[in-house]
Amino acid sequence: MNTDAWLHALDGELRRRGIDPGLARHVVAEAAAHLRDSRQAPLVAFGRPDAYAAAVAESVGPPAPSAPSAPPRRPAPGPVRLEARGIVKCHRRRTVLSGVDLTVRAGEIAAVVGANGCGKSTLLRICAGLESPDRGQVRISGTLGFCPQDGGTSDFLIPDEHFALVGAGRGMRRGAAVRAGRTHAAALDWDPAGAGQARFLSGGTRQKLNLVMAGLGDPDVLLLDEPYQGFDRGSYVDFWRRLWTWRDAGKAIVVVTHLLDQLDRVDTVLDLTPARTTEARA
Numbered sequence: 001m002n003t004d005a006w007l008h009a010l011d012g013e014l015r016r017r018g019i020d021p022g023l024a025r026h027v028v029a030e031a032a033a034h035l036r037d038s039r040q041a042p043l044v045a046f047g048r049p050d051a052y053a054a055a056v057a058e059s060v061g062p063p064a065p066s067a068p069s070a071p072p073r074r075p076a077p078g079p080v081r082l083e084a085r086g087i088v089k090c091h092r093r094r095t096v097l098s099g100v101d102l103t104v105r106a107g108e109i110a111a112v113v114g115a116n117g118c119g120k121s122t123l124l125r126i127c128a129g130l131e132s133p134d135r136g137q138v139r140i141s142g143t144l145g146f147c148p149q150d151g152g153t154s155d156f157l158i159p160d161e162h163f164a165l166v167g168a169g170r171g172m173r174r175g176a177a178v179r180a181g182r183t184h185a186a187a188l189d190w191d192p193a194g195a196g197q198a199r200f201l202s203g204g205t206r207q208k209l210n211l212v213m214a215g216l217g218d219p220d221v222l223l224l225d226e227p228y229q230g231f232d233r234g235s236y237v238d239f240w241r242r243l244w245t246w247r248d249a250g251k252a253i254v255v256v257t258h259l260l261d262q263l264d265r266v267d268t269v270l271d272l273t274p275a276r277t278t279e280a281r282a
Contacts, residue, residue, distance in 0.1 A: 003035055006042035006049055013053035027056055033116040034229075044203040047230045055228065055236040077267070078106030079141065081221050081252035082127060086136035089122055096122050097133070102270050104252040106220070109243055109265070112256045114272035120256045121149055123272065124223050127254065142220025142252075143170075145213075149225040149256070152210040155199035159185070159192035159209055163216065170217030177216060184212040187245070188238050204230030211239070215246070222246060224255040240265060
């Protein structure tokens with residue numbers, strides 16, 4: 001299935017599930033932009049159009065018996081774990097981020113939303129220390145885990161070797177890292193035991209691998225850049241349950257998403273759409 005046919009099928013599946021036409025156009029446009037920028041095949045990046053549409057419907061549709069309900073009220077959040085102030089970043093004379101502020105405390109999930117190209121991934125890379133801002137500063141209190149939107153895995157390593165490698169960088173023994181990786185993977189309904197090299201994994205499974213590696217070593221801050229790409233509906237539900245578990249454990253979480261519609265899933269929303277850069281607390 002070529003890209004145009006996949007996007008057309010996605011649009012039809014979204015509308016068949018009763019997704020608002022405006023939101024459907026937005027999701028299709030986001031997917032088209034991702035495919036254009038990543039140069040990935042749509043089945044690799046997102047999976048089948050019906051499965052991806054189901055994940056969108058799970059996120060924005062009315063609650064269903066099989067859907068995760070909103071978590072109960074929790075105690076007040078803890079100390080500030082991530083603080084970004086006045087972040088400015090320009091690429092080739094184009095201002096991508098202009099005076100962006102974001103504060104996330106222990107026990108909070110912050111969602112970063114906005115149109116394609118508004119700087120969501122750039123902000124996360126700056127917070128992770130992978131890019132430098134032109135102005136502004138980021139302060140992290142504690143250890144950091146990062147899940148990229150693309151890349152992050154080594155083609156010729158199996159999942160257990162990824163766990164061991166990342167675990168070693170976080171002071172974990174090989175056996176403990178592999179056991180922890182498999183435990184985290186089970187929470188996403190994935191069994192990495194016996195899996196082959198990363199180059200043979202589907203796009204959704206590679207993202208599960210990235211997400212598991214981000215959580216190894218029990219980091220205090222988790223930065224997740226659209227980590228659900230290619231997930232089916234069940235995996236997408238498992239993903240949010242995993243985030244709630246991390247939040248309840250006192251983690252500070254920042255997740256870049258374009259599927260978010262119900263604010264009861266998060267505590268803070270940062271909209272980076274030009275002329276609408278605001279931080280709102282749910």
